[in-house]
Amino acid sequence: MSATTSFRQAYLRARYRFSLAQVVAELLQKRWMDALVPFVVMVVVVTTFTQLISGYTDVDNLINTGREFGEFGFLVFALTLVVIGGGIDLSIGAIFALCDLVALVCFVHFKLPLVAVIPITLIAGGALAAVNGILIGFLRTRAFLTTLVTMIIFRAVFDILGQKYSQELMSGTPENSTWEWLGSGSLLGIPSNIIALVIVAIVGHIFLSRSRPGWHLTAIGAGRRAARHAGIGIEWTLFWTYVGSGVLCAIGGLFYAARLASAGSDTGLNSEIVAITAVVLGGVSLGGGKGSVGRALIGATTVLVLTNGVVRLGVVGGMSSVVLGATLLLAVAIDVHWAKHRHKAIAKLYVVPTYLALPPGQSTDEGPFKPNQRLAKSQAIGLDMVDGPEDCIIDRQGRLYAGVRQGWILRFSGPNFENREVFSKPGGRPLGMAFDKDDNLIVCLAGMGLYGIREDGSVFKLSDETNRSWNKINDDSRLRLADDLDIGPDGRVYFSEATIRYEIHSWATDALEGRGNGRIIEYDPRNGKTRTIIKNVLFPNGICMSHDGKSFLFAETWKHSISRHWVEGPKAGTTEVIIDNLPGFPDNINRSSDGKYWLALVGMRTPSLDLAMRFPDFRTRMVKEIAPDEWLFPNINNGCVCKFDDAGNVSESLWDSGGTSHPTITSMREDRGHLYIGGLYNNRIGRIPLEGSDPSWNGVESYWGKK
């Protein structure tokens, strides 16, 4: 019987250990997943046409198509740059045509050397676009109308100049090997303009994703007002964006001039429309703030293969525009749908329950866990003046510190702690606290990491990242939810990160997974290094150095267990479970004056959740099918404080069984004959006298001795 049970359990554990849904959900969260639909569309289009058209993938054909792609690619880049900044540029086709003409006139009419022709052409492109830049950036005209007007003007200039020079230009170009190479040369079989495009793409990618101006541009596109408030110089950034876009058009025009030497009246005509199609097909949001060089390339490839393919198939006349339009419509529809439902899909897929069978908890009907009212009559400190003191701590002088929801550390002093002051405002969500040997207050700030606060209230950073795991899709190098810490005699800080999959506001959802999403991390101040020492822990929470300083104890909330991890001595580096059957969810652990440890139980176990934890499919269905407020959650309404020794034996517990003063108890500290009670959602810090305890004992001295 027991053999079958354990086999079944082993099977279930194995089966639910890896989840495809989790992989999908975490992948979906990635920023680059925005490009998924465009990418799929591209693959479908390319595959379709390579199947339909024989010889489409021949080297010759690829080179020929590549040449077309090069010039078009520059136009798409030009537009992408502007669109990311929240604008649009309808004049790119006209600028392209004018630059083509400028290059030809310089080269053929004025017979200038190439060293002059190339810069003149690029400057011409930048100067033309600077008109847009000044109007849109400084005079704040609307991008659409402005560039529509400049498009018409530039086009007219092109027509007039074209009439003047075309006859001469059409008589042929002077011999020049470099010019020839620009137009039809290649390096290792790669067409010249593609080489240029690749270089520009790499530079552009670094610019957009790694440089300050690039981020400024994205910020402006995402929210102009917010960008202004953040102190970004919008005028100049936009101006240079348009100039950059013009230069990109000019590069395209230059290659076009070299390749075809043609200044026909329809040069670049309607190319802005095709470029817009490419940009949208690539998933660059026309609303601004979203886009990348990669997406521009995806869009450009799709459009080019599509138009080119339709022409090659010999489809009659206007049909190619129809096909292009229809594809655009379809892609936009899918993209909108995708953008709208992606978050819903993530929400449905993100919670991935696994099989978790745990030993039954100790009885609360009798024995040390029998409920009582010892906490009910606590003295309330800072009543209604604190918002969720998750942890509290008392310094050498007897002043009480508590971290609250606003991201502040409050300090209470005076005979009855009636003086409330904001000690420091480090930000984040302050959780666990400890004093180091220099009396700095070290705090776990959820959303930020591990920070220290000096006696004057100034804040310094200890660590906000650890080593990244190679096999996790979620980037786990950043600290998301640093929870509690303690400090070893050598100064090493051990702290828990409860989960790498959820933020502080949804921490309880992690319970539904029953998965080891948390970790224990060590920060060594001697070399400033941070490293993960225990992985895959089930919501590690409280951490406390043992009285001898050779090991630390940590609580795993969803596993109802306390474990010991050795940091010194023969067992250093090993972990052992000392309690595995708590009747509730363990939270913070702290030393008591009698050589034992205090433990807060944030809530008590319920048979229903215990049962549900053995049925992952049930929980999956629950998460997918009903609203979150109807989910079966762990009970974190009412818990207690208990005391256990190094062997894991629980000796007593303190309750406020109605939960009127102390629901959701997350921490407690013993100090000078009193016990202080903190709660994540409470409006006070409780204080009760501890009969028979050492009235002079306090936590800081227990760690660092008298000063």
Added chain:
Amino acid sequence: MKSTAKVGMENSRACGSERQVVMMKSHVGMIALLAGTLAATAGCNKSDSGTSSTSTTSGNAAANPNSGDKPAEAMTGGNSTVDLVNKTDTELKGKTIAYLPVAMGVTLMEAWWHEIQAGADFSGMKSSVKDPNWSTQAETQALAALIGEKPNVLVVHNPNVQLLAKQLEQAEKAGIYVIQVNMVSNYKTDAYIGADWIKLGEQMAGDLVKQCGTGSGKSGKIQIIQGELTSATSLDQMKGAKPIFDKDPAIKIVSDQAANWDATKAHDITATVLQQNPDLCGIYGFWDVMTLGASEAVKSAGLTGKISVSASGDGARAACDGVKSGAFTTYYSYDAKQQGRDIIDTAKLLLEQGKTPGSGHTALYSPIEVFTKDTVKDSQCFDVTIKK
């Protein structure tokens, strides 16, 4: 017969160093290379080697649709009528002709296509068309595709003199005969079929000068509506017409603009010109379809019959109708149907003669027929159905 002809081509190609280079360039497989070299050695030793082995030809035939000059025997095709028929059959059957106009759906280009198709069908040739629909971008892409497809003959209608020049050269190097119609490129290929635009420009300008110039008692004001400025048709007509107009001091060119083959644009330009010059004497349109827009503007201004409208075009039904209705005062037809016949016949001739593509330039200039209201007969115009 077939193999004889082909092997003949092999030999002569391998003797000339230029052909060798072409062969290397055009991605011929190892076997073809070997075969070519073998045949080359044989061919260079014997001057008339039309009877060597047959198995070495396939590779080259695939890589180069039309390879090289033929020896005398293959050209004449023996002595009897049956021999001649067989010879032609071999040289034409299954050969492909691809047609690339600037657009379809216009009687001019449709008429050419109709004749190409009919003539190709008759000789068992395959014909195909690609329609860039007035987009130069699409046309370069289509041409690139066609070069890849390697038809035996390529018929190209150039939107401007420069755009396709490099590609046409590339096509000939790939062993394709290239025929250009009506609008020629700066790069001249095996054949040109179409109007002699310089001569036509002289003729049309001369006629207008007679009607509007010195001694006519008219204002002498002429409007010129060019097509695409960079096309051979515009460039060359101007070349012919300009000196004629310049010679007569009474002639004033009041407007010289490009409507890019677009009737709407021609209409708009003309409407403006007529407002500024109600005494306009003549309109010189570079293409009938486009010039019809100008005629509309003349009609709207109530000046039909008072302004002399000249245009050239395909001579399809609409031309006769236009002349009769007074939309065109003088119409110059280059007879697109006949041009179409010229195209396919030239293609066949090129195939039968089997010269190396790009080895020479020939031109068949289309005779011009002049229609006026008094002389036009319905039988002078042809009908063509536009297939959609």
